[in-house]
Amino acid sequence: MEIHHSVKVGEGVKIGKGTVIEEGVVIGNQAEIGMNCIIKKGTKINQGVIIGDLTILGKSPTSNRKMARRPSTTLTELTIADNARIGSHVIIYKGTVIGKDTFIADQVSIREEVTIGESTVIGRQAMIEPKTIIGSNTTIQTGCYITADTIIEDRVFIGPCCSMSNDKHMASGKGLHTGPVIRSGAKIGNNATLLPSIIIGENAIVGAGAVVTKDVNEKSTVVGNPARYLKKDSDN
Amino acid sequence: MEIHHSVKVGEGVKIGKGTVIEEGVVIGNQAEIGMNCIIKKGTKINQGVIIGDLTILGKSPTSNRKMARRPSTTLTELTIADNARIGSHVIIYKGTVIGKDTFIADQVSIREEVTIGESTVIGRQAMIEPKTIIGSNTTIQTGCYITADTIIEDRVFIGPCCSMSNDKHMASGKGLHTGPVIRSGAKIGNNATLLPSIIIGENAIVGAGAVVTKDVNEKSTVVGNPARYLKKDSDN
Amino acid sequence: MEIHHSVKVGEGVKIGKGTVIEEGVVIGNQAEIGMNCIIKKGTKINQGVIIGDLTILGKSPTSNRKMARRPSTTLTELTIADNARIGSHVIIYKGTVIGKDTFIADQVSIREEVTIGESTVIGRQAMIEPKTIIGSNTTIQTGCYITADTIIEDRVFIGPCCSMSNDKHMASGKGLHTGPVIRSGAKIGNNATLLPSIIIGENAIVGAGAVVTKDVNEKSTVVGNPARYLKKDSDN
Structure with a gap:
């Protein structure tokens, strides 16, 4: 265990063996952090948050020379709100906010500048790309891929292994990248593909x-490849 | 390396640097455990078992306030039977039994109360949900998602990236959750979706x-979306 | 941090806390290795390479008694060429070569005897099986499954969550295993399935x-299940 002298640790906090906590991290009362975790500079872990083992919080983005998206150099610190639960083997980047009571399962990967609301569930191995906004009381099940610049509202249910994309021209350099918009209460079945x-x-x-x-x-309800209406509510 | 004084260690056992072994763990003869692993309380590792690096065994389930499925508080200990092989970066929960000679590849995630038979192969990054039963001599390839309350019998082959679900009403609170039943000898192609x-x-x-x-x-053989018979054996 | 006395370390190298570096590893100038990594025997990390945290490089393949593919016992050492970037929680096996300026994102798993060219991007959680060849300036996005014995040429784009297979008879023991061949400049949409x-x-x-x-x-362009031509260039 190695805690930088500048770290602010609340009352009743538990920190596991082998965990490294870098400069300027703030840990609220009664928070628990597992073993062999790496909590990067400035991460804010609020009260009652529970974090599993071997998890990395507050990672900075990198890139190679080919990648179109240059990582921002002015990201805010990762913030994990009150009573959120984070699994083991998770990686969450800087510039992201995890809402209170939200559950992030094992092996999840969340990139920078993502906002997740309250009491939302993100299933194991889900992958969430940068600049995506996810509402409250939403469930994103195990193995889902949520692309960048996506908006997912409240009380949405996304079944296991759903996949999305945000680039019509597939890396040709043409057009804007925009992910899907999924409105409140929508339900997406497992392994669906969204363009x-x-x-x-x-x-x-x-x-x-x-x-x-x-x-x-x-x-309305759609099924098939390509998806067609099984039930259509209106044309509004 | 930190081994609780109550741990029973067999003959010829190898344990890697940085690994933590908690109270009441039992390790059989000739077992090998990699580096930086976390073996939670009471886990039973039988003789000849080989475990990779950075793996977590015997994790207890947690939940947030929204999740329907409350974790059981009376789980038995995780048992890994003779000569099973477990990869690196794996997470296996309490209350699960891994059969002898079974192979669990890297980055796999197996939840609580799962039973896996003998000489079965679970591919990398496969995700297996609670209360699922998997037979012997079965292969579940890389990246598969096996939902909760699923039954997979013996000599089944499930290709890479298959996905299943167990909730017809997608979290509406209606109906029972039941995963698929996959009978002996069935073969499922890659990226298939099972309702x-x-x-x-x-x-x-x-x-x-x-x-x-x-x-x-x-x-019989089915293909397409929705799947239709390409070859139908009988209507029994 | 534990570095075997035989390790050759270049100038300006940074190595994180808790990282273990085994016998015969060679680390070039200005390379950076994160925390709690495990660098196995003989791995070659060239100059300017940057590696994240909790990553395993140079793992040796294993198998159980059921698995058809016996791991080679004469693998060369894993080589990471100049200025490549490797994420966190990554696992790369022996006998593989990662080209210069290539980017391997977090939680990726790459098996033995894989060759990846220069300036290629491999997205998070991508899974790459043995003996596959991937060209230069190619992008394989997040969550893709690339089967064994696959050839992917230069400037290919493979969208998120694509899946492939290499065994027509699904483990029946009949026929050769051959993955797809994806020629230069091809683009594959997300969650596509290749036979x-x-x-x-x-x-x-x-x-x-x-x-x-x-x-x-x-x-030409194909869409649907099974895929049909939307635009056909020629019958050559």
């Missing part, structure tokens, strides 16, 4: 394995 | 990328 | 969620 910048309407349902190439109306 | 509670018959074949919404007869 | 030994022609496009069961002509 860039489509909108899944409020309370819409996407069937398991569907390949969604167009917007889906609110309260 | 909740369907039965894949003995020696049936599911094509790669198929989306299986109904039961599949034994010895 | 064994198919050829994706030069500059061809595979739509998101497509299930590709046959060869795809150069400069």
